[in-house]
Amino acid sequence: MEIMQVTGSLVCSQRVPGLEHWNLRVLRSPKGKLSVAVDPVGASPGNWVFTASGSAARFACGNPETHTDLTIGGIIDFWEPDG
Template sequence: MEIHRVVRDLVTTKRNFWLAAKPLRVVEDYKGDLSVAVDPIGCKPGDFVITITISAARIAAGNPMITTDMTIGGIIDHWSEEEWRS
């Protein structure tokens, strides 16, 4: 698991069948690198989140058939920019 910040929503017009009902978010790590994550919990831009990767991401998304390698597993309640960048 890693900590990321949600940057924005990602809108796509065509998706794999299993991704059709799942929101996608662009997330940023502490170095500024961007990734895309499935969001089964409903985050908003600016939220700090815990992300789950690799094969566990499919289980965290709620269905092992979902083709993802990153899923948001939780919103962090108390976290600051200073803690994140250090």
């Protein structure tokens, strides 16, 4: 899973059926690459999140009929170096 930051939302009136009704967030990787993810946790711009990709993305939004390849899996509170 990847660590990304929420930068905003995407407005798409014309979508395939399996992606209607979902909030789509624009995420930015630490290297600046933009991606689009389904957001089942309610993340806000500026939040750091981790994402699940591939078939895990479909299951992570609670409905495997959702045609996403990237879903926000959780909002990062902080990151513990452990050592």
